[in-house]
Amino acid sequence: MRSFTYIRSPGNLSSKEKDIEKHMEVIENKLWLGDLSVEDLMQEFGSPLYVYEEDTIRAQYRRLYESFPGVSLQIHYAMKANPNPALLKILLDEGAWLDAVSPFETKLAREVGFLPEHILFTGNNIPLSELEYGLEEGLLINIESLSLLEEFGKAHPGKELSLRINPGMGSGHHAHCITGGPRSKFGIYYDQLDEIHEILTRYQLKLTGIHAHIGTGILEPEPMLEALDMILTITHQFSGLQFVDIGGGFGIPYRPEQSLLNLPELGAQISRKFLQFCDAYGTSLDLKIEPGRYLMASSGTLLATVNNIKKTPDYQFVGVDTGFNHLLRPALYGSYHRVCNASRMEGDEESMVLAGYICESGDVLTHNSEGMTTQFFPRPRLGDRLAILDAGAYGMAMSSQYNMRNRPAEVLVTQGKARLIRKRETYQDLIRGFVF
Ligand code: LLP
Secondary structure, three states: EEEOOOOOOOOOOHHHHHHOOOEEEOOOOOEEEEEEEHHHHHHOOOOOOOEHHHHHHHHHHHHHHHHHOOOEEEEEHHHHHOOHHHHHHHHHHHOOOOOOOOOOHHHHHOOOOOOOOEEEEOOOOOOHHHHHHHHHHEEEEEEEEEEHHHHHHHHHOEEEEEEEEOOOOOOOHHHHEEEOOOOOOOEHHHHHHHHHHHHHHHHOEEEEEEEOOOOOOOOHHHHHHHHHHHHHHOOOOOOOOOEEEOOOOOOOOOOOOOOOOOOHHHOOOOOOHHHHHHHHHOOOEEEEEEEHHHOOOOOOOOEEEEEEEEEOOOOOOOOOOOOOOOHHHHHHHHHOEEEEOHHHHHHEEEEEEEEOOOOOOOEEEOOOOOEEOOOOEOOOOOOOOEEOOOOOOOOOOOOOOOOOOOOOOOEEOOOOEEEEEOOOOOOOHOOOOOOO
């Protein structure tokens, strides 16, 4: 047992400061999010529940936008991080464009109001028919394999496209999250530029941009800058381009001891290099980035209710009404999400495993790279509400209906008011599509 200290981060922003950024407050020892008490939110919308804060999304977008001085910047939100239309609308309002990876993502984006020419369609291992769909819809087409480029050229000579290149290096918070380098399935490897030129010429295809995305959850500037150099060197091999897209990957500090990515510094360095490149290239190109996590993660909190408390010789388990069906990141990558006891924020902290309600031993929300682990938080009582932080990106988006458990509702908090932005799934939702 140790006593609770709310400020515990030695990073360049303390947890408390990060919480203020997220509009987290403790009133009478209970957690409030965006001026609303967690208890009231759960009374109104039920448990478990995803809650997003609009102000945080807008602040992150603006922070990013302002970090790239002097360049013509287009921010394509990677909607795979969280495709909820209410959240997409906030980003549309901020001026975002989109990174989409499937026809249905693009369909939803169009319904929300994004212009087709603002949607960069980057599928992975897709058939020609999906590119043709993109072409008909007027999307920006991004091709990431030589065989698909050949097929596309044969069928649609003279068309415009951009190319996803694997710049030979990658970085990410987990091996599954590195998307560049010789072990990665993404993009056309940078040593195949001759073949690219040959196909482009043969079919008179018009190359408008070079794209690369090296990975996700990056908190250090070095890999991004190294990749940028490589991408610009590759870009120089092609003439007549309109843009360079350096992908997403901008990380956020999930752990209290992690520091924020120094975005103003990184953005300034990227901008400087990019402007120098444009001078040498002879035209001023647009710079595209594709953030997902950076815009959404810290805006979202997964709230759950304590159903069970039990002890084994090794661990104290707190059992809640959610699990890896709603937040897969801990089980899949060993990712850390800070857990708070929203019903008693301060008190004697104990080391506990937060376990889900899915019938698998791996259904634990406190994992690290070695497997199951614990977190310290004030010992809950049955019925207490727990808050699992920084769950706005790749949380609900990666959820499933495993064990025939329905997905939670989603709520958006804007200036002290909460509104439902996705209904809790029902039994009927779960069985739709079954043929009895
Ligand atoms: N652009 C492309 C082509 C991508 O594949 C991705 C993410 C992004 C942009 C956005 O990356 P971000 O800015 O969010 O790092 N499920 C994992 C993350 C997988 C990311 C997949 N691609 C996680 O929960 O950590």
